Amino acid sequence: MPTYRTKVSERIRLPSRTEREEALETAGYNVFNVDADDVYIDLLTDSGTGAMSDEQWAALHRGDESYAGSSSFERLESAVRDVMGFPQVVPAHQGRGAENVLYGSLVDEGDVVLNNTHFDTTRAHVANQGARPVDCPVDGARDPTARGGQFDGNFSIDRAREIVDDVGTDAIPAVVLTITNNSAAGQPVSVSNTREVARFAAEIDATFVIDACRFAENAYFVSEREDEFDDATVAEIAREQLGYADALVMSGKKDGLVNVGGFVATDDDDLYQACKHRAILYEGFPTYGGMAGRDMEALAVGLREAVEAAYVADRVEQVRQFGERLADDGVPVYEPIGGHAVYIDAAAALPQIPADEFPGQALVCECYLEGGVRGVELGSFAFPDADRPELVRLAVPRRTYGPAHFDHVAETVRSVFEDHESVRGLRLASDPPIPELRHFTAELEPVPTTTPSTTSTE
């Protein structure tokens, strides 16, 4: 049952089919280029797109915008201490700002960083330090057809030991656990795996970092699936799981329930000092670090709300019900359903479209044309050189959409899926300079139904 009601409404509009066709063509068949006003249900991301509570809006007014010693920073610090258990906090403008502060302080050229699966910005920040990001997912984590286990987000210690055999322990300054594992369909990580990773990191003398973006959703899965925590609250589980880390890196735009903001938190004084000084260079003075005082207030309240049992149960169940409905309709989705999004296996949904014609992107475009629904491709268009499944992610903003919206999305996806043979592949029409980032800006065009003659006219 919902545990909130609507106090402020925002008008949304389903543009006509003709308007949608025009918008998509103008956007070069890339939904990142479509105006938000032309989108009806926006499932591009769950990051920074949720609704704040009345308590958070009220807290905004208390924002202390002092450059130094802001009391809003103190309230953020005490929320991080209470909810996550860490005494020292370096705020940043969002998650990737915090990643720059943390990995810039921890990682040197030639190093190797291990992670259950690096999220894109994490990978980029590690690489930016001249280091090598290496993923250690468990078997089946990226296989949408594995219909796998309860904790497919886990970190594979066996894989990590192979890397250690290869590069030695001195080359590995940090071991990272991303909870939930966004790049493995939002699957959770168990507390027992967290303990093993902590032991492993201690053994090789590496800093154990948790990317805690979706820590509350992860704790909810633990409460359901890990016997040891049958009687524990989500708040207790979160404290316990995060407590094994030496440092947290956080995007407040997810389980901080705010539209912008992030931080690094640690109980290691040397690391804190290093992060604090790097933050001054890249983010701001340590008592605001890239955030407005008012935003730190909203984040302080949001962190406490995120571990409230009623909130997080409603959140994860909404995503699950939506995903299971698609599965019941025969749409090939990654199961079990993850915490923040439903992932569709586009290669299975559109078998007639080969990988070099971007089946995921074709599916994203078709969902927009069919129902004004915006998702995101996470396959061969977004990751040109990686061996990834052709996934489309429908990410669910927090406290934003209700059952009628999900009925519409499910109907849209079902009707695209039923009529899948008419969907055409796409090809690149522009070539942005950085291939890893091409999916944000590249333009595409439908592959013609008949291939034009290639005879030379010279």
Ligand code: F0G
């Ligand atoms: N880590 C993870 C696991 C993330 O999912 C994200 C962002 C970040 C770090 C970076 O945080 O956006 O605040 O700079 N994920 C968003 C997404 C963008 O759509 O999944 P940020």
